[in-house]
Amino acid sequence: MNTGVLDILRNNNLSITDSRKKILEMFQQADGALAHADIEKKSKDKFDRVTIYRTLQTFEQKGIIHTIPTADNAVLYALCKEACTQGHHQDNHLHFICDNCNTTYCLNHIPFSSIKLPKGFTKNRTDIIVSGICNKCN
C-alpha cells in the first residue's frame, strides 16, 4: 500500500513529504470519508492544523480527493476513483452517511438513473447523499 501512496503523489507532481504520505494513507485505510477533525485526531501531535488544511486543499485541486456534501454541514473528504482528474472530478458520487455511527460509505457501484434537468440547465457534477442506518448499526 505504501507504494500506492508514493505513486499517487508522483503522478500528480507532488513532492513526497511526511504529511502527504501519512494523510493519504489514512484515506486509504479509512476506505471512506474523513473530516478535517478526524485527520487531526488520528495524527495527534504529528502535523499542524494548517498543514492539514493545505494538504487537503492540494489533494482536492489535484483530483486525489473530493469533498462530500453533507446536510449537517460537516466537511468530508474521500479518495477519488480513477475517473477523477485534476480539476475535473468524477461525475457521479453516491455516498451513504450513517445517522448512528456517522461512518460515510462510498457506494459508487449503486446504479441510479441519470437526472434530466430542465431546458437550459447544464450538468457538471452530481452528488447523491443518502443518510440512514448502515449495515453495522442495523
Add this chain to the structure above:
Amino acid sequence: MNTGVLDILRNNNLSITDSRKKILEMFQQADGALAHADIEKKSKDKFDRVTIYRTLQTFEQKGIIHTIPTADNAVLYALCKEACTQGHHQDNHLHFICDNCNTTYCLNHIPFSSIKLPKGFTKNRTDIIVSGICNKCN
C-alpha cells in the same frame, strides 16, 4: 403572501415576531435557497447575527426549512414543501446549484429512480445536488 407567513408561524406554535416574519418572507420571495450571509445582507441593520442563527435553527427544527448539502461547504437553507413535518423532513430533495451565479434551485418535480441500497442499509433521507450552469447563465 403575508398571511401565509403568519399561518406558518401559527401552525408551528411559534410566536409572531419581526425577525421570523421577515426571514420567512425572504425565503418565500427567494423561491430558492438562502445562506446565513444572504439573510444578513438582505436585512441590513435589521437583525442581529445571533437572531438569524437562532431563527434558522428554530425553523429547521420545526420543519419549516431544511438544509441543503453543498460540496463547497456553504450552509444553505430552503423552505420545505408540505410533506415536511417537525423532525421529519421530506424524503427527496433535488437541488441545482449554478456554478456561475451561485443561485440554488429546488427542482422537486424532477423525477429520479429511487436508489436501492445494499442489504442491511436503511434509508432515511436522500439529497441530490446537481451543480452546473443554470438557464439564466447559459
Add this chain to the structure above:
DNA sequence: GTAACTGCAAAATATTTGCATCCTT
C-alpha cells in the same frame, strides 16, 4: 541551490453561549 512545504503566530470568519431587556400572548 532553489523551489516548495511546514510550523508557528496571528488575523479573519463563523458559530455558540450567557444574560439582561423587551416583546408576544
Add this chain to the structure above:
DNA sequence: AAGGATGCAAATATTTTGCAGTTAC
C-alpha cells in the same frame, strides 16, 4: 404577568494568511 425572543458581549471554533525556517529534489 409570564414565558419566550432579541440584542449585546464574549467565549469558542473554524479557516485563512504571512513569514521564517526546513526539506525535497
